[in-house]
Amino acid sequence: MKLSKLSLVFLLTGSFVFAQTQKYTIAEAVNGLRSNLAVKNISQFSWNDDNKSFYQGTTNGYLVTEVQSMKQDTLVSLSQLNRNLTAETKLKTFPRITFITKDKGYFTQNSKYFWVERSGKDWKVKEWIALDENAENTEMLSNNEGFVYTIKNNLYLNKNGKTIAITEDKNEDIVNGQAVHQREFGIVNGIFISPENSKVAFYRMDQSMVKDYPIIDWSVTPAVNKNIKYPMAGTPSHHVTLGVYDIKTNKKIFLNIPGDPEQYLTAVTWSPDAKSIFVGVLNRDQNDLQMNQYDAATGNLIKTIFEEKSAEYVEPQNQLMFFPNSNTDFIWQSQRTGYNHLFHYNVSTGLVAQLTKGNWLVTDLLGFNEKKKEIFYASTQESPLERHLYKINWMSFQTQRLDTEPGMHNGVLSKDGSQLYDIFSNEFTPRVVNLINTHTGKVKNILTAENPLKKYNRPEIKNVTLKADDGTPLYGKIILPTDFDANRKYPVIVYLYNGPHAQLVTNNFPASGNLWYEFMAQRGYIVFTMDGRGSSNRGLKFEQAVFRNLGEVEMRDQLKGVDYLKSLPYVDAGKLGIHGWSFGGFMTTNFMLKHPEVFQVGVAGGPVIDWNMYEIMYTERYMDSPQNNPEGYKRANLLDKVQNLKGHLLMIHGAQDNVVVWQHSMKFLKAAVDKGVQLDYFVYPGHEHNVLGKDRVHLMQKVTDYFDEYLKK
Known part of the structure; x- marks a missing residue:
């Protein structure tokens, strides 16, 4: 049977309309981008x-x-x-x-x-090395002759099948070869193998002075306690030293680093010739960093290369990166100018040049092209909402942007710097992968991904720029309900984090930033999110505006968002909800207690309630110590403000949370009982700080139901 043109148009448009009406399931909204909607x-x-x-x-x-x-x-x-x-x-x-x-x-x-290993057209497989089944933190020698790893609190070397104990500490409070300082300061490991595989540097952490903290496993009967070491703000911190093990002689020494035993040792870097080790020595107050060079054979100080000080804090995040085939010249990433930039140093003469400059920051150092004297990096130079890829000549300082499309770009550089793998997305582009010839600029596309959300009824998303009380631009997004009617009034959910090292609003896919936001828009909500001062990738002035007063400036900025929402004729100002996790949980609870008239409903997950109970490195960086800043800690303490609660508050915590320990919300519950204040509470057994996997669907269904119950009445 033949179809008329009119019928064909009707069928095509009809199917298109049908395709656009599909709604997310809660499972798709929560985990879809990692599963069927990836x-x-x-x-x-x-x-x-x-x-x-x-x-x-x-x-x-x-x-x-x-x-x-x-x-x-x-x-x-x-x-x-x-x-x-x-x-x-x-x-x-x-x-x-x-x-x-x-x-x-x-x-x-x-x-x-x-x-x-390839053998002609075939491949052969053979068992190489069998490590102890309890081996962790495994690092391989670059000559492929063995592995360095930990078993419990000690460090081992397996070379050519022979196992050697590098450390033999029987006191379990002495931990070797593992990440230290709560993995702050960019520290992700505790084993550092020298470039030519002759030596192994490693962290040794004495935790005996840090009090035990219980984490209870409720899945067994009777329940079992596992103590962790959790140094809280203002309390004694662990003591860290750096050992050096010589693989050839089977001997070890420790670097001679005098000073406060509670200082932080960061940015550990071998010189390419393995003769020396560079260590950033940061005082406990985190406002004075010395980059020191130590002799790897004796452990003695050779010299201090530079020092960085700040009235607020110095926050080293990266190791040194030596120039190709150089034992003397390296790049150091520093925020000393107010934005993270690249600095060229020489071991003998000190600072050679500041390579990148401007009111923007370098977010990633990708590598080098030695022949052309080029350094490759990613930065926020175009916009704080985007990342782009650049190269700079380290002699002439000539800079060139290598990508062309707006959005969030990540790069992987070939070893010689001749080719750049560029993967990016933006609000209209799910994912594009290109290969860029860094010399000619020629681009080869190897992937343009289809939109996995094209069948769904998606909301309109608008970018919003507001101004803080000092005129600083604040970037946000408003997500309108699907089938939006400007003549109606809608309830609003504000999702926030607004803490250090986080940025919610970028030009990325999906434009909403989170499919749960879109799920709620399909249910008739407006969703709003904004990065206020204190959050990441805007420079030190923006980040340090919250110093010693966490929760104050951030609330003022978020209130600008509330004022904006209330100015919209389609917002129901009597039905505002707020939700956040971790720092966002702190902010949610903070709002419900300090501005109880603003939000009718709050859902706070894993919230910090009293900064005295949060870990040293993070808390003392942004709040100073409780001894030096008692008023700041008092203002931020929510335990004595529970009586202010007027709206509906649901608090959620993971029972095994080892980041924001369970005691935060437990003490809040006790304060609520003491003051006769009612609130709602839910615990996720078996989960640490974040509720992940299939149980996250349960979590977000609970959050959704709570807003439905109290914002849709």
Whole structure:
């Protein structure tokens, strides 16, 4: 049967309309972007050492693609690996291989490491090294001859199959080879292998002076307590030293770093020749940093390269990055000018030049092109809401932007700096992946992902710029209900964090920033979110506006958002809700108690209630110590303000929370009982600070139901 043109148009438009009316399930709103609504991506991308090709993973293998011709071949497949394995050892799924070259690499399963190597058209697999099943924090020697790892509180070396105990501390309060200082200051590990594999530097942390803190496992009967070391603001902190183990002589020394034993040791970096180690020594007050060079053989101080001081705080976040084939010149990332920038230092002569400058900040240092004397980085130079990729000549300071599209760009640079993998998205673009020739600027697209949300009835999203009381621009987003009617009045949910090291509002996909916001818009809510002063990627003045007074400036900025919302004719000012987690949970509770007339409903997850009970490194950086700033701690303490609560407050906590410990909300409940104040409360057994996985669906359904119950009446 033939269709008329009119019928065809009707069918096409009808199907289009139908396609746009689909609503999210709560599971899709919470976990969809990590499951059935995930944006297509390049899996396990890495550059080949030849700088001319790259690897990517597939379900059952790896592909190698030659950049010039874009010719793609199977590098290795599951069937190739299994061809030489017995029935008992055959692999059921393809392992994640770390390639040394395109002809050899390794993977791990159940603490066993397997070597894979091409043999003609085939691949051979053989067991390489079996580590203790309790091995953690594993680091591999770059010559592939062994591993350094921890078992419980001690450090071990397995080289060519032989295991050596580097430390043998029987006191479990002495911890070796693990990240220290609550993983603050950019610290993510505690093992530092020298570039030529002759030595291993490692953190040694004495926690004996820090009080035990109980974390209860309620899943067993009777319940079991596991003590952790959790140094709270104003209390004794752990003592950290740096050891150096010589693999050849089997001897170890400790760096001679005098001073307060509670100081912080950060930015640990080997010199490329492995003769010295650089350590950022930061005082406990976190306002004085010395970058020191130590002799790796004796542990003695060679010299102080530079010192950074601040009336507020100094916050080192990165190791030194040495220039290619240089033992003397390195890049240091510093916020000393008010924005994070790149500084060129020479070990002997000190500061050579500030490489990047301006009222914007470098967010990532990607690497070098040695031949052309170029440094590659990502920054907020175009806008605080975006990230773009640049190169700068370290001799002429000539700078060039390498990408062209608006949005959030992340880059992976080839080893020689000739090719740049650029992955980006913006509010209209789910994901695009390009290869950029850094010399010619020529771009090759290797992925343009389809929009997985195209069938859904999505809300209108507007970017909003407001002004703080000092004129500082504040960026936010307002998400209107689907099927929006300007003549109606709608309830509003304000979602906030507004704390350090977080930025909610960027030019990214999805434009809303969170599918739960869109889910709530489909249910007839307006959702508003804004980054106030104190949040990240706007420079030190913006971030440090909250110094010693957490929760005050942030509230003033968020109240500007409330004023904006109330100015809109379609906002029901009598039905405002607020929700946040962690620092956002603190802000939510703060609002419900200090401005009880503003929000009728609040949902506070994992909230800090009393900063005296939060960990030292974070709290004392932004609040100073309780001894030095008693008034600031008193203002921010919510335990003596519970009687101010007027609206409906739901507080939620993970029972195993080791970040914002459970005691925060438990003490708040006790204060509420003492004052005769009613509130709602829910606990997630088995979860630490964040409720993740399938249980997060339960969490967000509970949050949704709470707003429905009290904002839709």
